[in-house]
Amino acid sequence: MFTLTISDKPIAITNADEEEARELLMSEDFKEDLKYLESEGAPIWDGFATLNVRPATEEEKAEFEGADFDDEEDGDEEEDGPYIMFLVDVTDPDEADED
Numbered sequence: 001m002f003t004l005t006i007s008d009k010p011i012a013i014t015n016a017d018e019e020e021a022r023e024l025l026m027s028e029d030f031k032e033d034l035k036y037l038e039s040e041g042a043p044i045w046d047g048f049a050t051l052n053v054r055p056a057t058e059e060e061k062a063e064f065e066g067a068d069f070d071d072e073e074d075g076d077e078e079e080d081g082p083y084i085m086f087l088v089d090v091t092d093p094d095e096a097d098e099d
Contacts, residue, residue: 016082
């Protein structure tokens with residue numbers, strides 16, 4: 001498992017292998033999501049802070065493994081691909097406006 005950090009703060013973890021983790025977490029689409037989604041009232045990424053992908057810590061792995069990814073709907077099928085889980089509270093500004 002690998003973790004995306006922004007200025008050394010753990011932001012997201014994935015169960016992808018290293019090559020795929022870097023591809024997913026450093027993709028332009030994911031970076032755009034990081035600039036759009038918010039944590040604590042501000043965008044997760046400002047577009048300038050340092051992004052890094054590193055091996056996940058044991059604590060991060062335990063948090064990931066304890067997560068419920070709602071795959072009960074799919075039955076007992078094998079995973080379709082890697083999961084990405086945020087390690088910070090994330091809000092979608094569009095959804096926050098609906099409240």
